[in-house]
Amino acid sequence: MSGLTPEQAEAAEELQRLAEQIATHDRLYYQQEAPAISDAEYDELRRRNALLEARFPQLVREDSPSLRVGSTPAARFAPVEHGLPMLSIDNAFDDAALVEFEARVRRFLRLPEDEPVAFTAEPKIDGLSANLRYQRGRLVQAATRGDGRTGEDITDNIRTVGEIPQRLHGQGWPDEIEIRGEVYMRLDDFERMNAGEAQAGRRTYANARSGASGSLRQLDAEISRGRPLRFYAYAWGRASAPFAGTQWEALNRFRDWGFPVSELSDRVEGPEGMLAAYRAFEGARPTLGFEIDGVVFKVDRLDWQGRLGFVSRSPRWAIARKFPAQQAETLLEGIDIQVGRTGSLTPVARLRPVPVGGVVVKNATLHNADEIARLDVRVGDTVRLQRAGDVIPQVLGVVDADRPDRGEPYAFPSLCPCPLRTPVAKETRPSGVETVVRRCTGEFACPYQRLEHLIHFVSRRAFDVEGLGAKQLELFNAEGWVNEPADIFALPRNEAALAALRARDGFGETSIRNLLAGIEARRTISLERMLYALGVRHVGETTAVTLARGYGSWAAFRAAMDRLATGDEAAAAELDAMDQIGDAVVEALRSYFAEAHNRAAVDRLVAELDIQAAERPRADTAVAGKTVVFTGSLERMTRDEAKAQAESLGAKVASSVSKKTDLVVAGPGAGSKLKQAAELGLEVLSEDDWLTLVGG
Numbered sequence: 001m002s003g004l005t006p007e008q009a010e011a012a013e014e015l016q017r018l019a020e021q022i023a024t025h026d027r028l029y030y031q032q033e034a035p036a037i038s039d040a041e042y043d044e045l046r047r048r049n050a051l052l053e054a055r056f057p058q059l060v061r062e063d064s065p066s067l068r069v070g071s072t073p074a075a076r077f078a079p080v081e082h083g084l085p086m087l088s089i090d091n092a093f094d095d096a097a098l099v100e101f102e103a104r105v106r107r108f109l110r111l112p113e114d115e116p117v118a119f120t121a122e123p124k125i126d127g128l129s130a131n132l133r134y135q136r137g138r139l140v141q142a143a144t145r146g147d148g149r150t151g152e153d154i155t156d157n158i159r160t161v162g163e164i165p166q167r168l169h170g171q172g173w174p175d176e177i178e179i180r181g182e183v184y185m186r187l188d189d190f191e192r193m194n195a196g197e198a199q200a201g202r203r204t205y206a207n208a209r210s211g212a213s214g215s216l217r218q219l220d221a222e223i224s225r226g227r228p229l230r231f232y233a234y235a236w237g238r239a240s241a242p243f244a245g246t247q248w249e250a251l252n253r254f255r256d257w258g259f260p261v262s263e264l265s266d267r268v269e270g271p272e273g274m275l276a277a278y279r280a281f282e283g284a285r286p287t288l289g290f291e292i293d294g295v296v297f298k299v300d301r302l303d304w305q306g307r308l309g310f311v312s313r314s315p316r317w318a319i320a321r322k323f324p325a326q327q328a329e330t331l332l333e334g335i336d337i338q339v340g341r342t343g344s345l346t347p348v349a350r351l352r353p354v355p356v357g358g359v360v361v362k363n364a365t366l367h368n369a370d371e372i373a374r375l376d377v378r379v380g381d382t383v384r385l386q387r388a389g390d391v392i393p394q395v396l397g398v399v400d401a402d403r404p405d406r407g408e409p410y411a412f413p414s415l416c417p418c419p420l421r422t423p424v425a426k427e428t429r430p431s432g433v434e435t436v437v438r439r440c441t442g443e444f445a446c447p448y449q450r451l452e453h454l455i456h457f458v459s460r461r462a463f464d465v466e467g468l469g470a471k472q473l474e475l476f477n478a479e480g481w482v483n484e485p486a487d488i489f490a491l492p493r494n495e496a497a498l499a500a501l502r503a504r505d506g507f508g509e510t511s512i513r514n515l516l517a518g519i520e521a522r523r524t525i526s527l528e529r530m531l532y533a534l535g536v537r538h539v540g541e542t543t544a545v546t547l548a549r550g551y552g553s554w555a556a557f558r559a560a561m562d563r564l565a566t567g568d569e570a571a572a573a574e575l576d577a578m579d580q581i582g583d584a585v586v587e588a589l590r591s592y593f594a595e596a597h598n599r600a601a602v603d604r605l606v607a608e609l610d611i612q613a614a615e616r617p618r619a620d621t622a623v624a625g626k627t628v629v630f631t632g633s634l635e636r637m638t639r640d641e642a643k644a645q646a647e648s649l650g651a652k653v654a655s656s657v658s659k660k661t662d663l664v665v666a667g668p669g670a671g672s673k674l675k676q677a678a679e680l681g682l683e684v685l686s687e688d689d690w691l692t693l694v695g696g
């Protein structure tokens with residue numbers, strides 16, 4: 001990214017990586033119910049992102065994770081706007097916070113001291129909330145919570161939940177009402193379902209909550225039907241007429257209308273009543289047979305609820321007293337290494353199975369080598385672990401560290417457990433600073449990293465193969481048709497794969513023809529796209545352009561990499577001398593090309609392609625050597641086109657205005673950058689001026 005200081009360029013690259021990682025984990029968590037990292041690790045990614053954005057506000061990306069919250073509705077279900085937003089509830093983590101909540105309610109309502117305040121105490125069920133719309137007593141639509149305003153249409157799926165009435169029983173219901181509650185699974189049902197899924201060779205779920213969520217959000221509602229889903233009603237949204245004076249009365253109405261309402265719910269008075277109810281739930285929790293993560297208290301009188309209202313996204317009249325994390329001790333039987341899809345190695349504690357809060361824990365993440373060293377956990381130790389609302393249990397420490405016959409400190413493996421047994425490398429930031437992450441260096445060759453690499457390979461700014469995205473690659477890889485990039489270009493000749501593809505649903509003759517045309521269209525590729533597509537760590541688009549210009553041709557680049565991989569100092573120095581290429585890039589390229597599997601895979605790919613030589617930077621144009629910033633909207637070309645054109649004429653394109661900027665091209669709507677340009681006294685051109693200048 002030209003025009004940025006090296007520090008900014010580094011931050012920009014990291015922000016891009018973070019945006020991608022967070023989006024991936026959001027998708028895994030919210031849409032596939034298969035989280036791959038712990039909540040703590042996820043929070044760390046978000047914290048890092050926030051930190052960088054605070055330091056470099058000008059680098060905040062349009063797709064920044066900080067501009068999105070929680071789960072955006074999955075694209076495959078139709079969006080449904082809720083009649084009234086679905087809110088969240090504030091948490092209380094100790095008794096004092098509960099007492100303070102009661103006092104706050106009293107203060108707000110200015111109640112005299114002797115006026116009792118009643119609350120309902122309800123289990124906080126750990127499932128997923130649903131909004132059920134009834135018209136004249138008939139269930140007409142159901143939606144997930146989504147982002148609180150808009151959820152996903154799961155009407156067909158909800159109709160398969162036996163406990164939810166299709167028609168309301170009794171009478172007295174408003175003509176239109178949204179009933180809200182939790183869809184959940186009992187623990188024994190969950191275990192049975194998971195065992196069945198495992199036996200059938202299908203994916204299992206991490207816990208009952210994700211089991212319920214995954215089972216309900218099936219595109220094929222018939223799959224939901226076979227799943228042991230249950231429901232508890234506890235709230236409502238839009239209602240065309242009042243139907244109760246208190247929350248307690250509302251719960252009773254729901255029961256009359258045919259909904260399950262938790263028998264554990266109670267009506268209590270004052271702080272003493274609330275604390276006693278909390279203790280009672282705590283005691284009942286281990287034998288409930290389903291997961292609850294706290295107790296929800298709601299001011300009983302609805303007129304008071306109305307006066308209390310809301311602060312931001314939660315009501316002032318409700319609070320959730322959360323249970324503390326549950327702990328247990330057990331034996332650490334071993335430490336396994338898991339390889340993630342990007343090749344990161346995560347140590348996982350193999351534990352003697354132990355129940356923690358109603359779930360039998362057999363594994364816990366140890367995060368990374370540094371964490372193991374910090375805890376000094378050794379195989380054979382008794383460890384203390386904790387399970388919060390978290391998906392993944394945590395090891396807190398060693399209980400019997402002073403026993404005399406303790407094992408050796410853990411040595412992190414130096415070879416990847418993948419079949420290739422490739423060396424493990426410490427990950428470095430582009431600045432050269434080592435991180436705690438260890439990575440398999442197998443890249444394309446590593447079966448664990450293959451798919452992720454392939455997806456990057458065909459992505460828009462890499463090979464951009466039309467008709468070939470993550471979904472298709474997942475299938476082609478699972479079928480064994482595409483294991484490495486070269487296989488994509490061999491597909492047109494792969495008769496067996498094409499025949500199998502024709503026989504599949506969803507792949508018509510036209511889509512196959514389009515796919516093959518898309519592949520052929522990319523056999524000719526620019527050197528910079530090729531270099532970016534290889535997916536070498538730290539080689540983003542900008543670096544790829546620099547490398548392409550620096551070496552000019554594939555042959556020259558490849559020869560240099562051979563020398564680099566064999567430890568040739570001159571080759572490293574040549575690289576290092578290029579604009580904005582530092583140790584991390586040199587090291588990443590070296591380790592990539594030192595790996596024989598990578599070299600072979602790259603060479604097989606090259607044999608399929610016609611890689612065009614890079615245009616050397618031109619010195620003979622009006623904008624050669626100048627740094628240009630485009631701002632505002634362009635009307636005659638896209639940003640990408642403008643950038644490509646400028647670069648082809650030897651200009652550098654920067655994303656922010658600085659003293660080093662030579663030209664600013666401003667279209668309608670240009671804002672702060674235009675202002676900065678004026679302050680710095682820079683030359684500002686309209687889009688037409690620019691086109692005249694470059695003769696376009």
Ligand code: IVH
Nearest residue numbers: 087088089122123124125129234235296315
């Ligand atoms: S009442 C404005 N009652 O907790 C309050 N929520 O943090 C609306 N939940 O999304 C919700 N048990 O999924 C309410 N007895 C209960 C609940 C409950 C579980 C969940 C629900 C909601 C979240 C709020």
